[in-house]
Amino acid sequence: MEFYRTHVLVCAGTGCTSMDSRLLRQNLYEEIIKRGLEKEVKVIETGCFGFCNLGPIMVVYPEGTFYCQVKPQDAAQIVEEHFIKGRPVERLLYQHEKETTDVVEMENIEFFKHQKRVALHNCGLIDPENIEEYIAQDGYFALAHCLKDLTPLEVIDIIKKSGLRGRGGGGFPTGTKWEFAYKSKDDQKYVVCNADEGDPGAFMDRSILEGDPHGILEAMAIAGYAIGANQGYIYVRAEYPIAVERLKHAIKQAREYGLLGDHIFGTDFCFNIDIRLGAGAFVCGEETALLASTEGRRGEPRPRPPFPAVKGLFDKPTIINNVETFANVTKIIRNGWEWFASMGTEKSKGTKVFALAGKINNIGLIEIPMGTTLRTIIYDIGGGIPKGKKFKAAQTGGPSGGCLTEAHLDIPIDYDNLTAAGSMMGSGGLIVMDEDNCMVDIARFFLEFTQEESCGKCPPCRIGTKRMLEILDKITTGKGTPEDLDNLETLATTIKSASLCALGQTAPNPVLSTIKHFRKEYEAHIYDKKCPARVCQALLSYKIDPQKCKGCGLCARYCPAEAITGKIKEPFTIDVEKCIKCGDCITRCKFGAISKE
Amino acid sequence: MSCQCGSACKDERFVKIDQILDQNGRDESMLIQNLEQIQHFLGFLPEDVQAYLAEAMGIPLSKIYGVVTFYSLFTTEPIGKYKISICLGTACYVKGAGEIVAEFEKQLKIKVGQTTPDGRFTLAGCRCLGACGLAPVLNVNGKVFGRLTTDDVAGILAQFE
Numbered sequence: 001m002e003f004y005r006t007h008v009l010v011c012a013g014t015g016c017t018s019m020d021s022r023l024l025r026q027n028l029y030e031e032i033i034k035r036g037l038e039k040e041v042k043v044i045e046t047g048c049f050g051f052c053n054l055g056p057i058m059v060v061y062p063e064g065t066f067y068c069q070v071k072p073q074d075a076a077q078i079v080e081e082h083f084i085k086g087r088p089v090e091r092l093l094y095q096h097e098k099e100t101t102d103v104v105e106m107e108n109i110e111f112f113k114h115q116k117r118v119a120l121h122n123c124g125l126i127d128p129e130n131i132e133e134y135i136a137q138d139g140y141f142a143l144a145h146c147l148k149d150l151t152p153l154e155v156i157d158i159i160k161k162s163g164l165r166g167r168g169g170g171g172f173p174t175g176t177k178w179e180f181a182y183k184s185k186d187d188q189k190y191v192v193c194n195a196d197e198g199d200p201g202a203f204m205d206r207s208i209l210e211g212d213p214h215g216i217l218e219a220m221a222i223a224g225y226a227i228g229a230n231q232g233y234i235y236v237r238a239e240y241p242i243a244v245e246r247l248k249h250a251i252k253q254a255r256e257y258g259l260l261g262d263h264i265f266g267t268d269f270c271f272n273i274d275i276r277l278g279a280g281a282f283v284c285g286e287e288t289a290l291l292a293s294t295e296g297r298r299g300e301p302r303p304r305p306p307f308p309a310v311k312g313l314f315d316k317p318t319i320i321n322n323v324e325t326f327a328n329v330t331k332i333i334r335n336g337w338e339w340f341a342s343m344g345t346e347k348s349k350g351t352k353v354f355a356l357a358g359k360i361n362n363i364g365l366i367e368i369p370m371g372t373t374l375r376t377i378i379y380d381i382g383g384g385i386p387k388g389k390k391f392k393a394a395q396t397g398g399p400s401g402g403c404l405t406e407a408h409l410d411i412p413i414d415y416d417n418l419t420a421a422g423s424m425m426g427s428g429g430l431i432v433m434d435e436d437n438c439m440v441d442i443a444r445f446f447l448e449f450t451q452e453e454s455c456g457k458c459p460p461c462r463i464g465t466k467r468m469l470e471i472l473d474k475i476t477t478g479k480g481t482p483e484d485l486d487n488l489e490t491l492a493t494t495i496k497s498a499s500l501c502a503l504g505q506t507a508p509n510p511v512l513s514t515i516k517h518f519r520k521e522y523e524a525h526i527y528d529k530k531c532p533a534r535v536c537q538a539l540l541s542y543k544i545d546p547q548k549c550k551g552c553g554l555c556a557r558y559c560p561a562e563a564i565t566g567k568i569k570e571p572f573t574i575d576v577e578k579c580i581k582c583g584d585c586i587t588r589c590k591f592g593a594i595s596k597e
Numbered sequence: 598m599s600c601q602c603g604s605a606c607k608d609e610r611f612v613k614i615d616q617i618l619d620q621n622g623r624d625e626s627m628l629i630q631n632l633e634q635i636q637h638f639l640g641f642l643p644e645d646v647q648a649y650l651a652e653a654m655g656i657p658l659s660k661i662y663g664v665v666t667f668y669s670l671f672t673t674e675p676i677g678k679y680k681i682s683i684c685l686g687t688a689c690y691v692k693g694a695g696e697i698v699a700e701f702e703k704q705l706k707i708k709v710g711q712t713t714p715d716g717r718f719t720l721a722g723c724r725c726l727g728a729c730g731l732a733p734v735l736n737v738n739g740k741v742f743g744r745l746t747t748d749d750v751a752g753i754l755a756q757f758e
């Protein structure tokens with residue numbers, strides 16, 4: 001085997017790729033070859049490190065030097081200074097909050113310190129396109145162990161004892177689901193991986209697929225062995241091109257190595273995996289809709305029971321698990337259920353990956369032990385709220401979830417506590433909002449999303465969400481009336497109880513939870529016709545401060561509604577009746593004299 | 598190679614569709630895959646293409662039409678030379694993606710989902726692009742622009758004039 005003195009890990013996740021990391025890698029290769037270092041320095045393209053905010057990310061081993069915001073044109077200097085002269089390029093090092101010039105290693109950075117990477121273990125560590133690197137991290141050993149040493153029931157028992165619960169949102173115990181499918185007698189069964197990732201602001205599953213595709217293939221094969229299936233499908237969104245390519249490549253490699261296909265490890269077990277593309281419908285994340293879509297039909301849910309474990313894909317017993325659920329399986333088999341069950345809280349074991357985004361300094365992908373508090377996530381890992389603004393709320397569970405407020409900062413995060421707080425774990429989107437976000441507007445945003453995505457099969461969801469959206473439109477445009485809040489709550493109750501699938505059943509949640517925690521904000525919109533966060537355009541009025549106005553007349557020239565008048569060198573004024581609230585004047589004024597409130 | 602003879606031989610689009618079907622198979626469960634690849638090749642899925650596919654895969658046209666209209670990925674209208682997909686995922690929305698959309702609508706004088714009359718730009722909304730660290734984000738024919746403000750809009754459009 002070749003020996004390299006230096007390994008350079010460059011992030012090839014979607015976030016960093018958007019910031020030109022592909023060109024950076026290219027330049028590094030070229031500089032290394034130019035200096036004849038190709039036998040000493042190895043460049044490896046990895047999956048997401050999680051610290052996407054500071055991308056492109058690059059780590060140099062054995063030192064563990066953590067570089068961030070590296071630009072393609074920095075390649076020459078890094079090769080020259082660091083790889084040849086052994087001096088890290090200081091200006092690209094991660095800057096500690098406490099202005100030290102010390103080189104900071106990855107594990108000592110506050111962002112990583114509180115994390116525990118189980119599902120994300122290989123992301124940012126190995127080259128996802130190289131099966132040998134996966135194998136070098138004990139890859140496919142768990143599958144070998146299952147096939148050679150364990151019976152299917154023993155595998156199921158380990159997963160059950162580990163306490164692993166589904167990471168796709170529902171939190172159903174994974175081992176129990178597998179047991180149902182095991183007990184369904186049929187000569188054809190299926191394993192399906194749900195990689196539809198419907199939450200519109202999240203990218204956990206995408207990063208796992210991009211960073212560690214073999215981990216999912218191995219776990220699906222283990223599931224196949226456990227329930228007695230010989231065929232798996234990965235249902236992945238067509239909008240994830242990098243993930244789809246890496247999966248295709250990984251499946252091909254695994255077949256070449258005999259780790260998928262017939263008689264795996266010389267046993268009787270045969271297992272194949274194919275990819276099915278999702279085509280952009282949120283409801284297809286729901287398991288029965290997903291099955292319909294995998295069969296090539298419109299993705300409309302059907303009533304359960306029968307559950308997929310009894311009657312699933314092509315009417316055969318099927319298990320459907322989320323990407324992150326599968327990502328935990330191989331580690332549980334390798335390290336033992338006791339290890340997994342030692343992490344987390346009483347009823348929620350292990351870790352959870354969150355896509356941390358919104359008004360937070362360290363936007364990225366994080367994995368924390370269950371039971372970590374929101375405060376640790378936001379202030380330690382997330383580095384707090386930008387520009388010294390005040391924390392207002394955090395939304396979990398995406399369009400099916402709810403918001404957490406300051407009062408919830410110290411509760412340990414797990415399935416049951418989040419549900420008790422009126423939100424839910426969901427698949428892992430965690431959006432932080434500050435004082436500048438309007439909660440009525442956010443509720444409207446989520447409802448507009450679910451309303452658009454309702455498949456239309458059942459009237460409470462199709463029509464009810466439309467009525468709710470109309471009311472929210474009224475409120476945010478200043479036409480709200482006192483009965484609106486009651487009407488919203490009545491509609492919400494009906495939709496929740498009468499919809500066929502969980503899309504409809506959970507669609508009103510963001511509205512209910514914001515009414516519960518931010519009722520005053522709704523009331524300000526309805527009674528005072530004011531948006532306290534100054535977001536809802538129709539409720540703002542534009543004003544010129546006569547003290548600051550120099551009377552230049554620039555704003556008046558650009559106002560499309562001719563709402564601004566005045567005499568040159570004297571303060572101008574805005575006629576609020578004529579003003580169409582386009583905001584053009586604000587951007588024109590060089591003296592900051594125009595404000596909206 | 599495009600057909601030069603002018604006689605009633607096969608439309609070159611259909612030749613390509615046959616290739617895609619040969620590669621993926623004609624089983625009904627491959628319908629979404631096939632549609633996706635055909636759209637990738639043609640840009641959109643006009644009715645005659647759907648009819649051809651119905652025949653070739655042995656599936657009723659009504660069913661194909663049902664699938665095409667169900668999934669937001671598929672479009673039956675031609676799209677502009679440059680497709681501006683503005684991320685309307687939650688992370689981008691809380692960081693002001695709505696204002697970016699409004700600015701594009703204003704400058705291009707079209708609404709989201711529409712194409713400029715000269716066929717140059719299509720304005721579309723999309724979900725999380727996986728680059729929330731750069732929010733608000735948009736994508737023009739695969740090129741990503743991040744940390745946007747309304748001031749960036751004119752400059753981005755100018756790059757593709």
Ligand SMILES: Cc1cc2nc3c(=O)[nH]c(=O)nc-3n(C[C@H](O)[C@H](O)[C@H](O)COP(=O)(O)O)c2cc1C
Pocket residue numbers: 165166167168169170171172174194195196197198199282283284285286287288320321322323325326427501502503
């Ligand atoms: C509207 C809707 C959308 C969903 N979207 C997803 C999704 O994007 N990814 C996912 O894994 N599960 C999603 N689910 C949950 C799945 O139906 C299912 O519970 C899950 O895939 C089971 O896997 P798990 O037990 O490993 O979590 C969704 C459910 C509903 C009702």
Ligand code: SF4
Pocket residue numbers: 283300301453454455456457458459461462499500501502503504505
């Ligand atoms: S609840 Fe909504 S999404 Fe679910 S089946 Fe009914 S209409 Fe479709």
Ligand code: SF4
Pocket residue numbers: 544548549550551552553554555556571572588589590591592593594
């Ligand atoms: S642009 Fe500003 S300074 Fe000039 S007239 Fe308008 S408000 Fe006054």
Ligand code: FES
Pocket residue numbers: 011012013014015016017047048049050051052053055056057364
């Ligand atoms: S994509 Fe590079 S750190 Fe997340």
Ligand code: FES
Pocket residue numbers: 200201202684685686687688689690724725726727728729730732733734
């Ligand atoms: S929400 Fe816009 S990139 Fe993620």
